[in-house]
Amino acid sequence: MERFAGVSADWGSAGAISGPPQMRELLCGACRLRAPAFAYARAGARYGDVVREALHAFKFGGRRALAAPLGDLLAEAVQGRLPRGLPDLLVPVPLHPRRERERGFNQSSLLACRLGRAWGRPVRDDILGRVVATPSQTALDAAARRANVRGAFRLRRPELIVGRHVVVVDDILTTGATLSECARTLQEMGATTVGALTVARVV
Secondary structure (H helix, E strand, C coil): CCCCCCCCECCCCCCEEECCCCHHHHHHHHHHHHHCCEEEEEEEECHHHHHHHHHHHHHHCCCHHHHHHHHHHHHHHHHHCCCCCCCCEEECCCCCHHHHHHHHHCCCHHHHHHHHHCCCCCCCCEEEECCCCCCHHHHHHHHHHHHCCCCEEEEEHHHCCCCCEEEEEEEEECHHHHHHHHHHHHHCCCCCCEEEEEECCCC
């Protein structure tokens, strides 16, 4: 798998991008114009052919066992590269209950559990809930993706995240709309820092 080497950045609370100039140059135009709600994002690999095939088999082919190597890839690739150190807890991006019943599992939850075991950090899938059954983001542009997920998540256990460093886990980062909406929901209820981790990132 092609490693995701250094194509990442940190965002301050005011939307200003921090880090060296060469890091800023690697950001897409959308991220330069509109900073996401998460403080930083890291991924284990570029979304190339091999990673795409593995993630599709995992997510759509029911190959749950792939959570182990994919989660291990992410854990190894990003450990030591988190700007705030290891998080207090990991929160998977939730699926709508109907979608999870259809698929039979939440791929983000399986990945988060693998990370949690590797890092000795708790995983809580009871903190965020998806209350809107949003259509697939695949065919949408960045603005439509943001609109599609706006208000889609609700915080169920705010007392667990107040004053804490939380990382949201998902499989792929494309525009960051879903992760950003999750981060916004967590921050509004008191999380001090929210990061985003994914197995792969579309670059």
